[in-house]
Amino acid sequence: MSKYSSAVLVFLAITMSMCGKPQATSSLDSAAADKKNKNRNLLYFDATANFKRFSFQDSIRYYLVKSKDAGVTDVVVDVKPISGEVLYPSKIAPVMNEWAGFTKTEKFDLLTAFIQEAHQLGMTVHASTNIFVAGHNHFNRGPVYADPAKKNWQSLNYTPQGMTPITQIKTKYSAMVNPALPEVQQYELSILKELVTRYPKLDGVILDRVRYDGLESDFSQASRQAFEKHLGRPVAKFPADIYTYSKDEKPVRVPGPLFKQWVEWRAKVIYDFVYQARTELKKINPKLIFGDYTGSWYPTYYEVGVNWASKEYDPSATYDWATPTYKNYGYAEALDLYTTGSYYFEVEKKEAKNINVTTVNRTEAGQGKGTEDWYTVEGSAEMAMKITKGKVPVYAGVYVDQYKGHSEQFVKALKMCRAKSDGAMVFDIVHVINEGWWKELKRGLTE
Known part of the structure; x- marks a missing residue:
């Protein structure tokens, strides 16, 4: 989600129809959707940024009490960061017991502690899991580094310099994997199912990084074969039929004849996984709140292979990168909760001017450098509400560190999230702690 990287539900019936694609319909009219899923204020607890702090059980309760007092209703505990390790006793994924030179010594289950302490305070607990990533490139750490069997899972990126494994691109901190590989999908599903089975009192799961690394991934032979199967015919020139690079001093992408079909296929890969994950997890715990996080920059989010809109929204009417059938792979209807990163310093749309x-802090995947009003908290929240069509509660989110030195802008951003969406999401508690912004957090979430 960043450089650091309730309980009544709207039931969705998953069916197999319409060209064999999974579709979702709600058992309730969207206007009568569960009101308890609205007016939430979510606060993230990042795994690595807070590793030492939350390796002590009394610290967990201390900060949960402070969060509750500040108006937080839901805590989102990051239990699977981008390193591909987990913060609970898994029999599948490697367990993180050390980070940044600190080794956890207290013998307690972190997620159990969060669930018990938060429930005593009347708060809801979601576990956040990073899906299609299995390594931290800045530390050469994670399954794609440590496990030879998973080395070939990593994304193969088509750059101006040629085909490059992502572990060799150290400007990227996330060692993303190829979402189209069946073995990758099954591995990630097995971790999710283990998590939900192990913690029956867990209220929800919020998926993160259910996406491709970017437009330049993945160009492996496995992806080519899967794309050809989707098309029903061979691709004569790969990757040139997808795109090429210009010969300029600063090369730019030049779309090929199959570019739009490639964009649609990638969205289908993610769509299919989201629906499968929902189905599998609901079998284990039907009351589970099935959630997702993405960035709010929808007009460029196709670059990471994700269509988080409702199927009722047709982007091809507005954007030239979308086919008329791209809308079929919108997965808003699959979700019980959706939170989006309205990660902009500018709050009101009028501030877009x-x-x-040249100075904006926009380093998230697929995030562009434009000046449209959806590059503001207000504009992005309005867009998210518009294109999800009321199919899922939406929580616009702020990246606290963007407001460093500007506490009033932080408060203003939180209030805007609440005014323009169903509540607010705050990333991350570490920044609130570092800035000492507990009073500001409370103002933003309660006034």
Whole structure:
């Protein structure tokens, strides 16, 4: 989600129809959707940024009490960061017991502690899991580094310099894997199922990084074969039929004849996984809140292979990268909760005129450098509500560190999230702690 990287549900019936694609219909009219899923305020607890702090059980309760007092209703505990390790006793994924030179010594189950302490305070607990990533490139750490059997899972990126494994691109901190590989999907599903089975009192799961690394991934032979199967015919020139690079000093992508079909296929890969994950997890715990996080920059989010809109929204009417059938792979209907990163310093749409594209902090996947009003908290939240069509509660989110030195803008952003969506999401508690912004957090979430 960043560089650091309730309980009544709207039941969705999953069926196999319409060209064999899984579709979802709600058993309730969307206007009568569960109101308890609205007016939430979610606070993230990042795994690595807070590893030492939450290796002590009394620290967990201390910060949960402070969060509750500040108006937080839901805590999101990051239990599977981008390193591909987990913060609970897994029999499938490697367990993180050490980070940044600190080794956990207290013998307690972190997620159990969060669930018990938060429930005593009347708070809801979601576990956040990073899906299609299995390594931290800045530390050469994670399954794609440590496990020879998983080395070939990593994304193969088509760059101006040629085909490059992502572990060799150290400007990227996330060692993303190829979502189209069946073995990758089954591995990630097995971890999710283990998590939900192990913690029956867990209220929800929020998926993160259910996406491709970017437009340049994945160009492995496995992806080519899967794409050809989707098309029903061979691709004569790969990857040139998808795109090429110009010969300029600063090469730019030049779309090929199959570019739009490639964009649609990638969205289908993610769509299919989201529905499968929902189905599998609901079998284990029908009351589980099935959630997802993505960035809010929908007009460029196709670059990471994700269509988080409702099927009722047709982007091809507005954007030239979308086919008329791209809308079939919108997965808003699959979700019980959706939170989006309205990660902009500018809060009101009228502030868009002040955007300086040479200085803005936009380093998230697929995030562009534009000055449209959806590059503001207000504009992005409005867009998210518009294109999800009321199919799922939406929580616009802020990245606290973007407001460093500007506490009033932080408060203003939180209030805007609540005004323009169903509540607010705050990433991350570490920044609130570092800035000492507990009073500001409370103002933003309660006033």
